Amino acid sequence: MSFGTSKHPIIPGRAEPSDKAEMVTQVLFGETYRVLETEKKWLLIEIEADSYQCWIDRKQHSEMSEGELKEAEFQSIKRCGDAIGQITDKVGKRFFIPCGSPLPAYHEGRFEVNGAHFEFDGRVARHDSESIIRHARRLLHAPYLWGGKTAMGIDCSGYTQVVTACAGISLPRDAWQQAEKGEAVDFIDLTEPGDLAFFDNSEGRITHVGIILENGKIIHASGSVRIDTLDHQGIYNEDIKAYSHKLRLIKRFTL
Template identity: 40%
Template sequence: MDYGISGLSLIPVRKEPSEKSEMVTQVLFGEHFEIFEEMVGWCHVRLAWDGYEGWIDSKMITPVNVRTINKLEKRPYAVTGDIISLIPVNDEQNLVLVAGSTLPVWRPYLKEFSVDKDTYKSEGEVYYGVQKNPREVVIKQALKYFNAPYLWGGRSPFGIDCSGFTQIIYKMIGMRIPRDAGEQVKMGVALSFVDETEPGDLAFFDDEEGNIVHVGIIWQRNKIIHASGKVRIDNVDQFGIFNVDLKRYTHKMRVMKKIIGTNETD
């Protein structure tokens, strides 16, 4: 089995091996993956963070060996918290990292990380492992994405979808949740009333067929942070999300879930 890691800010993962194919998700800097099929110019990969599969342009892949992968898997994940981080490469070049990027082989006392044989310094905000104040971190980081545009398959402040948003925010507190809302809803403990929720809990919404089609983060009582057109704050109650601009309900409530504090950690 071959392995790779993202040495770029973002790598699009596509449904089929074509630039014209739908983007299903993104690999952020420092995230690694298995390569289990290759064809001319493309690799079929499985992402280590969430098991998502798709096709990546082979030119975007930094190969790594299994020994490096084993080392990465044994360490707590270090995740960037700044919306944008500039990491010096030399006097003329920087790595540009988006929030939620992984800093492999992070050495907190030196503020250094390594990709293959290269070592870099990061002076910005970094979350290392499971956080002691997870709800505070979730809200602090979620609010940083305010007005970020919606992008199907996106996981960055430059474009993000609803479940990519919740996944990345939870990654910052050291919790691994699935990529899609339909899988995220299977985690945690169900809550009966909005009044039972705490900041950082998740709310899920369905369509007329009962399919989970949306997810957001509870902020304050009756307020939700979610990606719909853009990352925005709206009102939420037992019926669903009430869009403060449109003055109407836009999403129908299915269930609220408490994941933080239920031992569903990485």
């Protein structure tokens, strides 16, 4: 088995080994993965952070040893806390990385990814009681994109996964998987800012998730990252004057 990391701002993760296939997730800069299978120019990978499997173009693969992967995982406790952060490599080339990108071996603005050294010009995500709400608001108005995990395009569960990662909480990739974690909050009156609310469809499947704010509001990715009203029925969308999502359950996540 071989291992790798992303030295690109994002790598599209696809459902099948084809450029035309559905993008189901993205590998963020600095995230690591295991290579499970090779098919021509494609690699089937399993992302270390959430065990999610997808296909990536092997031209975007940066190989690393198992020892390097384990070291990167041990060091990756810092993350980019800006909606979009800027980094500079050792020859002065600048490029941008998305919110939630790991910053392995971070120290005084410098970090390392698979032997490559970078300087980070931005805010490092802080793990405190207000971290989830702070990072949730930084991605406000980001457009919705199925499979997306960045300010340039993000889906509902990618949004909650990235935001909670910035707070030091590791969640699975999909909404239904996230709903299986955490501590249940039985009544909406007992919710706290930062709790996650999950919503189901007519068949009872969890299909949506958002982050509870203060004063009966919720922030979630639906068309874009937006703030709506939440009550015991679900999400009330002021634009359409109707409920858009039916509330199923609420979970609380702590470090």
